[in-house]
Amino acid sequence: MKLLNHYRVFFIVSLFFLLPGIYSLLKHGLLLGIDFTGGSLLEVKYESNIGPDQLELKQAVEEKNYSLVSIQSSGQNQAIIRTGHIDNQQKDELIQALETKIGKLTVLRFETVGPSLSKELLEKTLVATGLVALIITIYVWRQFKDLKFGVCAVFAMFHDSLILLGSFSLLGVFFKIEVDVLFVTAILTTLSFSIHDTIVVFDRIRELRRQQPRLEMIKLANIAVLETLNRSVNNSVTIILMLLALFLLGGESIRHFALALLIGAVTGTYSSPFVAVPLVLEWDRWKRKIK
Amino acid sequence: MPNIAQTKKRLFWLGLLFLLSAFIAFPVEKKFSFNLLGQTRELGFKTGSLNLDIFGLKLSRDFQFKQGLDIRGGTQVILEADMSTVEELDRPEALAAAAAVISRRVDFYGIAEPSVQTARFGESYRLIVELPGVDDQTQALDLVGQTAQLEFVLLKQPPAEQTVQEVTRQGPEDASVSAETQNVVLEPIGLGGKQLKRANLAFDQQTGAPTVQLEFDADGRKIFADVTQKNTGEILGIFLDGSPLMLPRISTPILDGLAVITGQFSVEEAKKLSVQLNAGALPVPIKVLEQRIIGASLGQNSVEKSIKAGLIGLGIVSLFMLVIYGKKGLLADFALIVYASLTLALYKIIGVTMTLPGIAGLILSIGMAVDANILIFERIKEELRKDKPLVIAMELGFGKAWDSIKDANVATILTALVLINPANFTFLNTSGLVRGFGVTLLIGVVLGLFTGVVVTRNLVRFLLHTHANKEKL
Numbered sequence: 001m002k003l004l005n006h007y008r009v010f011f012i013v014s015l016f017f018l019l020p021g022i023y024s025l026l027k028h029g030l031l032l033g034i035d036f037t038g039g040s041l042l043e044v045k046y047e048s049n050i051g052p053d054q055l056e057l058k059q060a061v062e063e064k065n066y067s068l069v070s071i072q073s074s075g076q077n078q079a080i081i082r083t084g085h086i087d088n089q090q091k092d093e094l095i096q097a098l099e100t101k102i103g104k105l106t107v108l109r110f111e112t113v114g115p116s117l118s119k120e121l122l123e124k125t126l127v128a129t130g131l132v133a134l135i136i137t138i139y140v141w142r143q144f145k146d147l148k149f150g151v152c153a154v155f156a157m158f159h160d161s162l163i164l165l166g167s168f169s170l171l172g173v174f175f176k177i178e179v180d181v182l183f184v185t186a187i188l189t190t191l192s193f194s195i196h197d198t199i200v201v202f203d204r205i206r207e208l209r210r211q212q213p214r215l216e217m218i219k220l221a222n223i224a225v226l227e228t229l230n231r232s233v234n235n236s237v238t239i240i241l242m243l244l245a246l247f248l249l250g251g252e253s254i255r256h257f258a259l260a261l262l263i264g265a266v267t268g269t270y271s272s273p274f275v276a277v278p279l280v281l282e283w284d285r286w287k288r289k290i291k
Numbered sequence: 292m293p294n295i296a297q298t299k300k301r302l303f304w305l306g307l308l309f310l311l312s313a314f315i316a317f318p319v320e321k322k323f324s325f326n327l328l329g330q331t332r333e334l335g336f337k338t339g340s341l342n343l344d345i346f347g348l349k350l351s352r353d354f355q356f357k358q359g360l361d362i363r364g365g366t367q368v369i370l371e372a373d374m375s376t377v378e379e380l381d382r383p384e385a386l387a388a389a390a391a392v393i394s395r396r397v398d399f400y401g402i403a404e405p406s407v408q409t410a411r412f413g414e415s416y417r418l419i420v421e422l423p424g425v426d427d428q429t430q431a432l433d434l435v436g437q438t439a440q441l442e443f444v445l446l447k448q449p450p451a452e453q454t455v456q457e458v459t460r461q462g463p464e465d466a467s468v469s470a471e472t473q474n475v476v477l478e479p480i481g482l483g484g485k486q487l488k489r490a491n492l493a494f495d496q497q498t499g500a501p502t503v504q505l506e507f508d509a510d511g512r513k514i515f516a517d518v519t520q521k522n523t524g525e526i527l528g529i530f531l532d533g534s535p536l537m538l539p540r541i542s543t544p545i546l547d548g549l550a551v552i553t554g555q556f557s558v559e560e561a562k563k564l565s566v567q568l569n570a571g572a573l574p575v576p577i578k579v580l581e582q583r584i585i586g587a588s589l590g591q592n593s594v595e596k597s598i599k600a601g602l603i604g605l606g607i608v609s610l611f612m613l614v615i616y617g618k619k620g621l622l623a624d625f626a627l628i629v630y631a632s633l634t635l636a637l638y639k640i641i642g643v644t645m646t647l648p649g650i651a652g653l654i655l656s657i658g659m660a661v662d663a664n665i666l667i668f669e670r671i672k673e674e675l676r677k678d679k680p681l682v683i684a685m686e687l688g689f690g691k692a693w694d695s696i697k698d699a700n701v702a703t704i705l706t707a708l709v710l711i712n713p714a715n716f717t718f719l720n721t722s723g724l725v726r727g728f729g730v731t732l733l734i735g736v737v738l739g740l741f742t743g744v745v746v747t748r749n750l751v752r753f754l755l756h757t758h759a760n761k762e763k764l
Contacts, residue, residue: 088582108586114579120412128709135705143698185648185710185728189655192706192732196659196699200666203695231669234615238608238665239658245604246654251593253361254647261655 004221007278014159014275017267021166024173030165031172033180034082034113035121042081042091043074043109048102057081060097066090072176075252078108085112125184132191133157140199144206148283153198156276160194160267161187167263182257190264197235197272201228205277217284225273236269298752305746309629312636357404358423359646359727361585362594365423369581372416383409385575386416393420418577441484441568444477445518446526446538477528480518486511490568492561495553501561503537505550505568512548520544529568537564593647601654605631608661616668622750623664630660630742637734648728656735659703663743667692682755689748696744700736707733 034041057079061068067084074080086094091110099105133154141150164187171177204224208215243265247258360367372389374382390407397405397420406421486507493504507515518527519541529536539552556564609627612620634653643649671688679687710729 087579106586107584109584111581111583113581132706132709135709136702139702139705140698181725182648185725188706188710188725189728189732192703195702195706196662199699199702200695203698207691207694227673231665234669235658235662235665238611238661239655241607241611242601242604242654242658245600245607246597246651249596249600249603251596251647253593254597254651257648257651261651 002222003225003273004218004277004281007218007221007281010274010278014271017163018159018166021163021169024169025166028169028173030169031176031178033178034111035181036179038085038113039069040083040086040091040112041109042083042094042107043078044081044095044098044105045075045078045108046098046102046105047077049077056101057098060101061094064090064094064097066094070176085114087112121181121184125187128188129161129191132188136191136195140195140202143199144202148280148287149202152276152279152283153195153202155279156198156271157191157194159275160190160264160271163267164190164260164263168260171259177256177259180256182254183260186257186260186264189261190268193264194268194271197232197268198276200231201225201272201277202280204228205280218281221277221281225277229273232269232272236265239265295753295756298749298756301745301749302753305629305749309632312629312632314636315639316632316635357642357644359644359649360421360423360583361647362645363423364585365421366425366585367422367581367583368420368579370418370420370577371580372418373576373578374414374416382416383411386411386418389575389577390418393418397422417580441487441536442530443480443482443515444528444530445480445522446477446528480514480527482507482511482514482518486514487568490565492558492565493551495551500553501556501558502554503552503556503561503564503568505552507548507550509548512546515548515550516544516546520546536568594650597647597650601650604654605657608657612661612664619668619671619751622747622754623661623668625750626664626742626747627657627660629746630738631657633738633742634734637738638731643730643734644727646727648725649731652728652731653735656732656739659700659736660739660743663692663696663700663739664747666696667743667747685751685755689744693744696740700740703736704733707736 057071058068061071061081061083066086069082069084070080071082072080081094083094091112095105095107136157137150137154139150140153141147144150168177168179168183172179201224204227205220208220208224212220240262243258243262247255247262250258370393372386374385386409390409394405394407397407402422402425404423406419408419408421410417410419488506488508488511490503490505493502494500495502523541523544526538526540528538537552537554539554552564605627609624612623614620616623634656637643638645667688670692671684674684674687674691675681677684707729711726711733712729
């Protein structure tokens, strides 16, 4: 099998998955949770049966003149109410207003995030991502004694985060799934995931090159990818099984996080042989052309 | 290849380590009762806690998981301290003082395992307060969020004695206090919350009446001694945010910085007063940046489901390994049990706070721990395909797989370190959730390396030896 002889095909495959996400990112961006936008979130559980449209809740918030962002059902007789920034007293007033409308309720969760903190989270995420990218590039470069491995590994890594970002942009548009501080963690994990896998493939290329220094890069890559494919698939299956269990059966608050990790795991596995290695081949080709 | 005696020795120690970790990780309590010679005897054992008495040296520790706020429910408040009036150099100290004050107030309320951390981001000085179990936010905010400035002021021309005594008796909530003291000349003495170390409820040794006890620091002691010496008989008002809290009279000079305020308080009143005094001892004004309240029911439900999901996932992964790798898969599964036991024990020993992302990190790292085994087994398969004898193939497989395992795991460790941010860089995340995830990931990867490589390898060597190459593993 010579999987990589027409390696440019894989660039097209990647673009096929990347473009809808990128389009959605540019057009709609991400549906940001209050961790990023600032504002307040109130999750309540009530006893009365008010129907799925939860109009009463909406009315109560509007009567209070709080800027309502959204009301969303979060389980049976449970709702998440998102508003602009309200303080504790305003929250108590809102709960009172809600209780006169629908009877007794319990507060499951109340969160309020100031605008300065939310901006900071974005900054810190970008810095952390940049730092991880830099450290990994230097580490891989050092371990493989070739800059192209480091750079291509990091490109594959960004490919994966971009797919994850794009997916969540689409999920935000269609399913109103928000990104929060856990999503940031998922992105950073995907980075390490992706690199973990890529290094295994690169390591095989390095080993083969030591044994057969004369062999063309493309032939080395073909053997390396084929030999590591078994391991890659088996390994991913175990991680994906784990995450799938978490996604399907885990608690509500962890579900979207598990989904993000799941997408990261799938694209992280795919990108090692089919993005990172083709990029190395392309780099090699250009270098030879220049010479 | 090391000889079999060495392998056996290693396995012995590994077994011991495993038993110890299992003892700590899985709490079980069992009691057997049996009938011996007509007498009922009871024998019991309990794991998960240590209770040793070695030659008079008592060692007792109960190993428990630390649960994060998102699991057990509670309140997190992020406060920002206004440092505009504090010298640049003194700011870290002022922040620490504010944290200490809040900790003290929180302790006073008897909340289990509260945490008050300080953090700095650029010019913003912050306090992150976590109050497990407190899911009434108003109460929490009253506890930590009050921006109170405490001041001791000398009342120079007191009104008639009668009035003052009444004021004292009526307590702090009486609105008439400020009106009645308006004709008094207030003389600041430069003594405030900054110098007040603590206030607490105490009881008069002779009468048994509740009193409020104040303790000043060195600086405050000096001022207090000076003022009480010169103004015995005068009234030293205690003002919180400009309104009088108490108007006690100085009966004797107090030189040791330990003042006792007597009055006809009830225990409740005295307690409340000392809490307010403690609140007032906060040296810098603070404001609320962020607050999160998680109802315990939400977290608990989520955790139970997630743990169940994790166990089911683990079961499926074990089954998968068994199907794909046969007997070797069984070994890997066994290594996985050792891994889980070591990990959980370590969580308990070093006190890793379990948060939802932390659990996700744990589950993820289980996946990565399996990976090390898969890499090795695939390598062994390859070597076998090249017609190498099993023993050689095994050693080669471990050796060759090690390179990629090492490089790949170092990369993951580096990422985990960025998430944990151990050096507390202000430009990186300091959120407890992200850190919790990073810590579990780091522990997972390191222990995964250990069990995946050391445990499985020695087990395989041992089995190879006992089967003496006759049977194919």
